[in-house]
Amino acid sequence: MKIAIVGAGMGGLTAGIALKKFGHQVTIYEQTTEILPVGAAISLWSNGVKCLNYLGLTHEIQALGGAMESLAYVDGLNQQTMTQFSLTPLYKEVGQKAYPVARADLQNLLMQHFGPQDIQLGKKMIGIEEHAAHVCIQFQDGSAADADLLIGADGTHSLTRQYVLGHNVERRYAGYVNWNGLVEIDEGLAPAQQWTTYIGEGKRVSLMPVANNRFYFFFDVPLEAGLDNQRDQYKTSLKQYFKDWCAPVQQLIENIDEQKTNRVEIHDIEPFMTFYKGRVVLLGDAAHSTTPDIGQGGCQAMEDAIYLARALQINTFGLEDALNRYQNKRNERTREMVLRARKRCDVTHMKDRQLTEEWYQSLYQEQGTHIMQGIISNIVGNPLD
Template identity: 30%
Template sequence: MLASVLPPDIIHLNHCCVGFEQQDNRIEIYFKNREAVLSDLLIGADGTNSVVRQTLISDSLPNYANRMSWRAVIQYNHDLLSPNASTLITAPDGKNFLLIDVGEGYTFWSAGALSADDFVHQSATNPKIRVLERFANWAEPVEAIVEATPVDAIVERPIYDLTPLDSWSKGKVTLLGDAAHAVVPSLGQGANMAFEDAYQLAECLKASPDNIETALHAYENSRIPRTKVIYERSAFEGNRSYQPDSEVTLREMVKPSQMKQDEFEAWLYDYKPSVNR
């Protein structure tokens, strides 16, 4: 859908960026086993392990959050799962299991567990075995839905985030999405922030079409304060959900009488990007 509104032949796949250099008015971008490309603007939207970020800022590598995640979406029904609802099961030993009805008979499940080891097995048979071992003897339908999930449908990932930055632009190079502000997935805002970034950046570039550096300055000034708050809240709530009292904590967090939570959710979900022209 997004590509359909772009000019033809403007998207070039199978390019691995390995670095760049800023010249007087242009940026020379280097790709593995390919010729360099000259550009007026470089946007590093290359994820948590961003090459653009490391070249631009040379800050620390992603921070391992001491937990592993397993996720899948399958066609699945169970008497204990209500339609149009989500179910969260927690344990005092640093584990939780989330099930969400995503419509048309499909269920999304996500398992999380504290783990000092961020090693991900390469064998396709290991993720399913690993989840079943970690969540053995759990309340139904945990084991049942994992058993019903094909091995190749399970995505196993260590959880990382990136330390927030006071600035993510230099010259005519900037960052967007996880490359700028990767967070742990406790608020479900990672992709949303990337969309917000893209919209805000486009507005800033339209407002200052003749001065890219001015546009990037406005872009990061408008986005950094908000993304820092989401980072801190994500880290805080993510850590709390793996503590021994997680069941009580999570129950309290969703009480509608908690004005602070309501105010935060209004700030989070009612956000409307704007540009001071």
């Protein structure tokens, strides 16, 4: 088939590689004139890694991923360790390590394996027109492209989603702002091979190891939406929000590069169950935009990509049958991930003070089993189990 993918993010590129492996003619159309990563890094849990293994990228992703061997929660104000444990039992249970990865590194890897020659930049889609045997995509520059199938991997602001559902869907503000970026690993901030999260006051400061001796960091602060976003004030703002926190958090704030730090107001979208219409199908954030609170956004996009490619390959009752199978396989799982992330978001960011304080106290008794089972429940049920 001749397949057009709109959006050159993680989901679109993964789908493109998988579909090419099955012999399809694939072109990716990207609205920006330069492909830049959205966010500093991604928590690539074992299910996402398995998707890349399936594409033959096992060694490449190992080289890009950080050595995350343990997990810890630390009281952000007094620096007391609440719980700390090895992730080895989790990895053995699911059969694959997790690899936090810098987004730029992962995006470059996927682009090279897909083939940059088949990515057209500066192609902002403005219209979709379906015909009996093909779909026509119209672009802002006046050009158009025909395909047998259009895959909308165009993110949380998806125009493809509006076409499939027949109406626009409003994003829901999750109630917090996230600052994220990369810093050099410093054992004074956290152990080099550990995912360390400082928590307190409904706020969160997290450090995860990625390749090339770097930590991926993020700060979460419950705030109203629409506040001023001045890059040269990031350190000042973070010092204010975390003024009474422990020394490693203060040092992290000093270490960040404001010019390379991202600030994001976190949103999700109410889950819906319709993922396709005619010859147009949704994938990734276009189909199930979620908060990052369980680290499954990118992984679910990759799962979509693998399952869609396989559905098109192994089912022989036509395009609609394959798309329907993809939809019915993915919509329940992704709905559950969106709602789990939303629930975790509310507890972490103190939507209900009592529930959050109870969670804080429970961490002092946590031996790792409960947290790991929660992560495992997100990983299992992927298309490669």
